[in-house]
Amino acid sequence: MAALCLLFSQLGFGQSALTLPDTLNYHIADSVIIKAPNGITLSAVVVRKKGAPLKQPTALMYFIYSDTKRSLAEAKYSADHGYVGIVADSRGKRLSPDDMVPYEKEVEDVNAVINWIVQQPWSDGSVGMYGGSYSGFAQWAATKNLNPALKTIVPYVAAIPGLGLPxxxxxxxxxxxxxxxxxxxxxxxxxxxxxxxxxxxxxxxxxxxxxxxxxxxxxxxxxxxxxxxxxxLHPDYDAYWQAMVPFKQEFSKINIPVLTITGYYDDGQVSALEYLTEHYKYLPNAEHYLIIGPYDHFGAQQGGIPNLKGYQVDDVALINTREITFQWMDYILKGGQKPKLLKDKINFEVMGANTWRHVPSMGKMESSKIRFYLDKSGTEYRLSAVKPTKSHFMDQSVDLADRNSTNNDYYPDPIIKNELDRSNGLFFLSQPFDSAVSLSGKLEGVLKAIINKGDMDIGLTLYELTPDGQYFQLSYFLGRASYAHDMTQRKLLVPGKEETIPFHRSRVFSKQLKKGSRLLLVLNIDKNPFAQINYGTGKEVSRESILDAGQALKIKWSTGSFIDLGISRIN
Known part of the structure; x- marks a missing residue:
């Protein structure tokens, strides 16, 4: 068991220079040293409210962005809400003398902190964790070897190393x-x-x-x-990445309540929702709740901002993430009331409708599914709700050696655009909706294509084209074709053969569309300064260069390709 090494004051905590109101209201230790059985040293900030019960549950944030002032503020917030507030620094940070190893040791290190917590005289034996991004990842890392004292986690925009980043x-x-x-x-x-x-x-x-x-x-x-x-060195989602968070059957053992919070425009949303999807896949009766709305990576951690990348967010979407977090903690750890927003497992704000909806699963976000086929008639590319009677192909050519132009402008900033760059990519447009509809869920489907190389990196971007001619970005997908069936093992495409390429790890969204709106899907190849360029040789992509470009990438996209979306008509 981990042992505590610190200087005890008469309050039972180490203490440094603090403002008078702090010392009057709190027991504060800002230089706690935790020695773990494996020999490593971690540091933490611990805050208790004066006059609090002798034993309390603990609210733990595990943090790599060490900042004593911020950690104290976080811990005091927890103390004000009836918990022992602890912010622990990851290995090598702040007062830890060890080497920094981002992502690689959190499975053991977070649990070392939890083991230390439950030995303290002020602990009631229960710990809840919360926090965003890296701190969200650290919570899931802890569940890989679930500590009996860890009773709940509240990960915001949680990262999965090797899936959402790098x-x-x-x-x-x-x-x-x-x-x-x-x-x-x-x-x-x-x-x-x-x-x-x-x-x-x-x-x-x-x-x-x-x-x-x-x-x-x-x-x-x-x-x-x-x-x-x-x-x-790890382009597959291999054992290196798998060791950092729960993988496959390990999710079946995570039997604690979870509240996930993320946003439609969170850069890390793919990771945050992968946890949820896998948790339900391997533990169908999991007590796992989701809050998702029009937030980006930082906005989700505070509850949104009124204007997000040019989009005026619905008033009802603006929430208080931390208040909901501690309402949830009270619900799980103290028998309090469930946060009012959590009326079902999946809780999502419908952009443009100024309303929250609540359903039991991701698949129930809308009443039905609609399938659009990628088709072409003459020079017009169409998203067709009717399957083409005869299969044919649509040609695209990309010169991977060309540096005068970039392909795949998918990033949603701004969210609403007045025009799009149509110099490359294929633009598939639907017929106008004859009534208002809501669309919710993932952008998912199947692409079928014949190419002249062994691989390609695909980009898909989905827009609402409004009746007044604006493009409202709904979702996007970015992925490597050779990993479409299994992210743990690369399987190259066969040049000249029609290949089936499923996709589903895209951005979840929900939006009410006006009558007369259309959908626009942009299909492209990723070639720009922001990511690897896959030249299609079949060699490790990070080692390919422009000298490997050879002839242009030639693609024949089949009209058997389609996307699926959740839809409900609004009367």
């Missing part, structure tokens, strides 16, 4: 390239390096123009990035 659907991205420097350059965070947008833009553009392999990015930047290089 790669998505097996495509390595550059969006978080600087993150390893940000969290490992010192014991706290290197805000200067993280905020140096000019440096990272220069690096991306230099790599893009050079045509060098993706694994040379750090050499172009001029600073070695060993974590980036380590991650590139």
């Amino acid at each position: 790669m998505e659907n097996n495509i390595f991205l550059l969006a978080n390239y600087q993150w390893a420097f940000y969290v490992t350059n010192n014991k706290y965070t290197d805000n200067g390096v993280n905020d140096d947008g000019a440096r990272w833009r220069k690096m991306r553009n230099k790599w893009w123009q050079s045509g060098l392999p993706f694994n040379k990015v750090d050499s172009l930047d001029g600073t070695a990035n060993p974590w980036f290089q380590k991650w590139l």
Whole structure:
């Protein structure tokens, strides 16, 4: 069992210089040292409210972005809500002398903190965890070997290393390239390096123009990035990534209540919802609730902002994430009332309708499904609700060596656009809806194609084209064709053979569409400075260069391709 090493004051806690109101109202220890049985050392901030019961449940946040002031604020918030508030720093951070190893040791380290907590005289033996992004990941890591004292988790926008970042659907991205420097350059965070947008833009553009392999990015930047290089050695979702969070049957053992919170425009939504999907897959009676609405990665952690990337968010969508978190904690740990928003397992805000809906499962978000086929008539590409009577193909050609243009402009910023770049990609347009409808759920379906290479990286972006000509982005998908059937093992395409490529790990959304609105689906190949370029040779993509481009990628998309969406008509 973990042992506590700290200087005891007469209050039973180590204490440093604090403001007078703090010392009057709280028992505070901001320099707690936790020694674990495996020999590593972790640090934490612990706060109790004066006058609180002798024994209380603990609200734990496990944190890699070490900041003593912020940790104290978090812990005091928990104490104000009737808990022992603890913010623990990950291995190597703040007061820990050990090496920093992001993602790799949280399974054991978080549980070492929980074991320490339940030995303390103020613990009632129950722990609830909460927090966003990395802290959301840390909660799921802890459940891989579920500690009996861990009674609930509330992960916001939780990451899955190897699925949402640093790669998505097996495509390595550059969006978080600087993150390893940000969290490992010192014991706290290197805000200067993280905020140096000019440096990272220069690096991306230099790599893009050079045509060098993706694994040379750090050499172009001029600073070695060993974590980036380590991650590139694992393009499959292999044992390295699988060891970090629950995988497959391990979800069946997670029998504690869970409240997941994420957003339609959360960059990490694919990860957050993968946890939920897998939990229900392997434990169908799981007590797992979801809150999802028009939030981005940071907005979901506070409950939304009124204007999100140019979209005026519905008033009802603006919530208080932390208040709901502690209402949930009270419900699970103290027998309190369930948060009012949680009227069923899946709770989602319908954009444009200014209302929340509540259903028992993701598959019930709408009353029925509608299938649209990718079709072409003359020069017009169509999303057809009727299956083509005769299969034919639609041609696309992408010169992967060309650096004068980029493909796949999928990122939703702004969410509402007045026009789209139509210089590349195929644009499939539906007929206008003859009444108002709501669409909810994933963008999912099957693509069928013949290509002249062994692989390709696919982008799909779904828009509502409003009657007044605006494009409202609903969802997108980004993924590597060779991993479409199994993200743990690459299976190359056979040039010249029609291949079936299913997709489903896209962004979930919910939106009420006006009468006269159309759907627009943009189908494209991912080729831009923000991610690996898959030249289709079949070699490890991070080692391919522009010299591997060869002839242009030639694709024949079959009219047997389709997308499925959840739909309900509004009378």
